[in-house]
Amino acid sequence: MSKFKVVHYINQFFAGIGGEEKADIKPELREGVVGPGMALQGALGEDVEIVATIICGDSYFNENLEEAQKEVLAMVEKHNPDLFIAGPAFNAGRYGTACGTIAKAVQNNLGIKSVTAMYIENPGVDMYRKDLFIVETGNSAAAMRKAVPAIAKLALKLINNETIGGPSEEGYIERGVRVNYFADKIGAERAVDMLVKKLKGEEFKTEYPMPVFDNVEPGKAIVDLSKAKIALVTSGGIVPKGNPDKIESSSASKYGKYDIDGVMDLTEATYETAHGGYDPVYANEDSDRVLPVDVLRDLEKEGAIGELHRYFYTTTGNGTSVKNSRAFADEFAQELLADGVDAVILTST
Amino acid sequence: MRLELGEILISDVQFGDVCKVENGILYVSKEEISALVLEDEHIKSVEIDLAKPGEEVRITPVKDVIQPRVKVEGKGGIFPGVISEVETVGEGRTHVLQGAAVVTCGKIVGFQEGIIDMTGPGAEYTPFSKLNNVVMVIEPVEGLKQHDYERAARMAGLKTAAFLGELARDLTPDKIDVYETKPLFEQANEYPDLPKVGYVYMLQTQGLLHDTYVYGVDAKKIVPTVLYPTEIMDGAILSGNCVSACDKNTTYHHLNNPIIKSLYAQHGKEINFMGVIITNENVYLADKHRSSNWTAKFTKYLGLDGAIVSQEGFGNPDTDLIMNCKKIEAEGVKTVIVTDEYAGRDGSSQSLADADPAANAVVTGGNANQLIVLPPMKKVIGMLDYTDKIAGGFAGSLRPDGSIEAEIQVITGATNELGFNKLTAQTF
Structure with a gap:
C-alpha cells in the first residue's frame, strides 16, 4: 500500500x-x-x-x-x-x-x-x-x-x-456546530438534575449556551410615501400556484422571486402558500391575506404610494435557519437596492 | 390529590372478534372500532391496522398518539370535558394499558403530520416504535375543511383510546405507582427544608390547527392557572394540534409527562414538588406579555425556589419560552428550560429564535434539522404521497425505492421538549 x-x-x-x-x-x-x-x-x-x-x-x-x-x-x-x-x-x-x-x-x-x-x-x-x-x-x-x-x-x-x-x-477549538447524540438519561431527568444543582449553587453545565443576538437598526422613515417604490417580501410562503421552484414547507433552502407586473389581486386559482407552519386554508383562499398585493394596488391607484415593485420575494420562515435567512436577504437586498426600491413591507405569519 | 396509577402491561396486540385484554395481549375488533369511529358523520372511512415493535412497518401521516386509560376510582372519567363529563380529575385510581397506544393518521394538513418507523434508524428517534400500536387511518367526507377534519380525527382517537382503556377497568395491575401532591400550605410544610419547585408547562396554542385543550377548553382562551400534577395523568390536557412532528406533544406525551414524573422521583428527596402552572403560546404580543407575566406571578405567589419550563413547537414559541424564563428569574426563582433546536442541517446556525442571558440552564432535545435516511419498509400504514411536502422534507425526500431522506423533524416525537427522549446536542 x-x-x-x-x-x-x-x-x-x-x-x-x-x-x-x-x-x-x-x-x-x-x-x-x-x-x-x-x-x-x-x-x-x-x-x-x-x-x-x-x-x-x-x-x-x-x-x-x-x-x-x-x-x-x-x-x-x-x-x-x-x-x-x-x-x-x-x-x-x-x-x-x-x-x-x-x-x-x-x-x-x-x-x-x-x-x-x-x-x-x-x-x-x-x-x-x-x-x-x-x-x-x-x-x-x-x-x-x-x-x-x-x-x-x-x-x-x-x-x-x-x-x-x-x-x-x-483537542480542536469549538467550531460552533451543533451535533446530536444520545445521552445516558432522558431530557426530563437531566432537567431535574440541572435544577437541583442550580438550587444548591453547585456547578452545572447548560446544554445550549445562549448566543448573543444581532440588533438591526430600523431604517429611516420615508419622507414622501407618494413617490416611494415599495416592495413586498414575505416569509409566509406565498408562491404562484403549484410552487414552481419547490420551496420547502419548512427549513427552506431557497427563496423565490416572482413577477407581479399587471397582477392586481392574488386569487385562489393563481397563488397559494408553501408554508408548513400554519393552517393554509385562508392563505390559499386569498393569498393577499399574507402578501397584500390587492391593497398595495389600491394605494398605488390612489397615489398614496409611488409604485409597487414588480417583483416580490418569498420563502417559508417555518424552521428555516437564521443562517439561510441571512444568506437569502444578503442576496436579494442588493437586488432591491439596485432596482431603486425605497422601502420593503416584510410580512410574516 | 393522591392518584394510584395501575399499569397493565401489554406485550402484544392482535386482531380478535371482540376487543379484550387477556394475559397481557390486547385484542382489537375492527368491527367494534370502525362502528365507534364511523358514528361521526364527518368521517368517510377508517382503516384499522396494527404495528408492533421490530416490524418492518412505517406509519404515516401520524396525527396523534394516545394511551388507553380508564378511571376506576375517584371523581370523573378519563379525558374530562371532552370524552367524560367535566369533573375535576387526578384523585383515586386510574388504570393504564402500558405498552399499547392508539395512533391516528390522516393527511389533515399534509405538512404537519409525522412518521413512525417500527424498526431501523428512524425507530431510534421515536418512543412510539416501542409500543404495540392500534393504527387508524381516517378519511374525511368530501369537501371537509382541515379544521373540521382535525376535530373529527382528534375525537376518533380519544374515543377509541377511552374505549380500549375501559377494557382495563376490572384487571389487576402488574404495577401500581402512587403520586401525591397536597394542598399548598400542607405541601409546603411537609418538606420545609427542601427547595420548593414548580413546573411551568407551556401548551401549544398558536391557533389554526395549533391547539391544545384543557378540560375541553381551547388553551388559547385561558390565562395561566395552577393544576395538581395528577390531573394531567387523567387526561386534563389533550393535543389538538398539527405542528412539526418532532416537537409536538402528543396526547401520549401529556399523559406520561416525564418532567412531572422526574420531579415526583425527587419529591421529598432533593425537592418539594409544589404543582404545575399551565400557560399558553399565543401569537399576539399582548397575550405573550400577559401569560408570561402571570406565570412569573404564580411562581412567586406559590413561593417557589425553582421551576422547570417546557416548550412546545419552535420559532414563535421561542419568544414565549424566553419571556417566561426571563420574568421568572427576575422574581428570584431559578429556572431550567427545556427546548429543542433548529440549527440548520449543518448545525452551524443559531438554534433558537430568541435568547437571553437569564436562560443559563437549558436542556435540549436535539437539532431537528439533522438529516436522516429512513430505509424502505415492507409495509406502509397510511400513505407516502405527501412526503416531499412534510415539514422537514424537501423535493426528492421520497426516493424511488421507498426510502426517505429528510430531517428528523419528520419523525413523531424525535426532539420532544418535555424531555421524553435521550436525544440531545452538543457544540462541536
Whole structure:
C-alpha cells in the first residue's frame, strides 16, 4: 500500500529563514519536511508521508492575499495530498490568519481536508473556527512538543475518514456546530438534575449556551410615501400556484422571486402558500391575506404610494435557519437596492 | 390529590372478534372500532391496522398518539370535558394499558403530520416504535375543511383510546405507582427544608390547527392557572394540534409527562414538588406579555425556589419560552428550560429564535434539522404521497425505492421538549 500524502505549510520563521526582516519572501515549495515538519512526521507514523513543505513569508501572504493563495494552491494541487496541515501558528497573528486562510482555501477549492493549529487568542481562530479544525495549542513555540502529537492525532483521524468527536475529546477549538447524540438519561431527568444543582449553587453545565443576538437598526422613515417604490417580501410562503421552484414547507433552502407586473389581486386559482407552519386554508383562499398585493394596488391607484415593485420575494420562515435567512436577504437586498426600491413591507405569519 | 396509577402491561396486540385484554395481549375488533369511529358523520372511512415493535412497518401521516386509560376510582372519567363529563380529575385510581397506544393518521394538513418507523434508524428517534400500536387511518367526507377534519380525527382517537382503556377497568395491575401532591400550605410544610419547585408547562396554542385543550377548553382562551400534577395523568390536557412532528406533544406525551414524573422521583428527596402552572403560546404580543407575566406571578405567589419550563413547537414559541424564563428569574426563582433546536442541517446556525442571558440552564432535545435516511419498509400504514411536502422534507425526500431522506423533524416525537427522549446536542 502506498503511503498517505501530506503537504505542510509553514512561515519563514519556522523554516529557519529569518524573522520579521524575511517576512516578505514569496511562497517556496520544498520536497520533504522542513523545521517542525520533522517532529510532525515522527508523530504521524509510517503510513503517512509529508511529501512537501510550502514556506511563505507572513507579510507577503497577508499583503498579497489573492496572489499568494493562488501560488500556494497551485503548489498543493501539484502534490494532490490526502491532507493539508498549516502551522502550528501559536499566538503569531499574521501567521495564524495565513494558516486559516490557506487551509480554508485548500479545503474549499481543492476539496482536500485541512487542519491547522493555534493559540485560542490568535485572531485566526475567530476568523476560521467555523470552517476548520483548529487544534488548540499553547501561546508560543515552547508549546511545540505538546502541539505536534495533538495535530498528528486529529490528522490521522481525518486521513482515515474516522468519525471526529467533540472538541474537548479531539483537542480542536469549538467550531460552533451543533451535533446530536444520545445521552445516558432522558431530557426530563437531566432537567431535574440541572435544577437541583442550580438550587444548591453547585456547578452545572447548560446544554445550549445562549448566543448573543444581532440588533438591526430600523431604517429611516420615508419622507414622501407618494413617490416611494415599495416592495413586498414575505416569509409566509406565498408562491404562484403549484410552487414552481419547490420551496420547502419548512427549513427552506431557497427563496423565490416572482413577477407581479399587471397582477392586481392574488386569487385562489393563481397563488397559494408553501408554508408548513400554519393552517393554509385562508392563505390559499386569498393569498393577499399574507402578501397584500390587492391593497398595495389600491394605494398605488390612489397615489398614496409611488409604485409597487414588480417583483416580490418569498420563502417559508417555518424552521428555516437564521443562517439561510441571512444568506437569502444578503442576496436579494442588493437586488432591491439596485432596482431603486425605497422601502420593503416584510410580512410574516 | 393522591392518584394510584395501575399499569397493565401489554406485550402484544392482535386482531380478535371482540376487543379484550387477556394475559397481557390486547385484542382489537375492527368491527367494534370502525362502528365507534364511523358514528361521526364527518368521517368517510377508517382503516384499522396494527404495528408492533421490530416490524418492518412505517406509519404515516401520524396525527396523534394516545394511551388507553380508564378511571376506576375517584371523581370523573378519563379525558374530562371532552370524552367524560367535566369533573375535576387526578384523585383515586386510574388504570393504564402500558405498552399499547392508539395512533391516528390522516393527511389533515399534509405538512404537519409525522412518521413512525417500527424498526431501523428512524425507530431510534421515536418512543412510539416501542409500543404495540392500534393504527387508524381516517378519511374525511368530501369537501371537509382541515379544521373540521382535525376535530373529527382528534375525537376518533380519544374515543377509541377511552374505549380500549375501559377494557382495563376490572384487571389487576402488574404495577401500581402512587403520586401525591397536597394542598399548598400542607405541601409546603411537609418538606420545609427542601427547595420548593414548580413546573411551568407551556401548551401549544398558536391557533389554526395549533391547539391544545384543557378540560375541553381551547388553551388559547385561558390565562395561566395552577393544576395538581395528577390531573394531567387523567387526561386534563389533550393535543389538538398539527405542528412539526418532532416537537409536538402528543396526547401520549401529556399523559406520561416525564418532567412531572422526574420531579415526583425527587419529591421529598432533593425537592418539594409544589404543582404545575399551565400557560399558553399565543401569537399576539399582548397575550405573550400577559401569560408570561402571570406565570412569573404564580411562581412567586406559590413561593417557589425553582421551576422547570417546557416548550412546545419552535420559532414563535421561542419568544414565549424566553419571556417566561426571563420574568421568572427576575422574581428570584431559578429556572431550567427545556427546548429543542433548529440549527440548520449543518448545525452551524443559531438554534433558537430568541435568547437571553437569564436562560443559563437549558436542556435540549436535539437539532431537528439533522438529516436522516429512513430505509424502505415492507409495509406502509397510511400513505407516502405527501412526503416531499412534510415539514422537514424537501423535493426528492421520497426516493424511488421507498426510502426517505429528510430531517428528523419528520419523525413523531424525535426532539420532544418535555424531555421524553435521550436525544440531545452538543457544540462541536
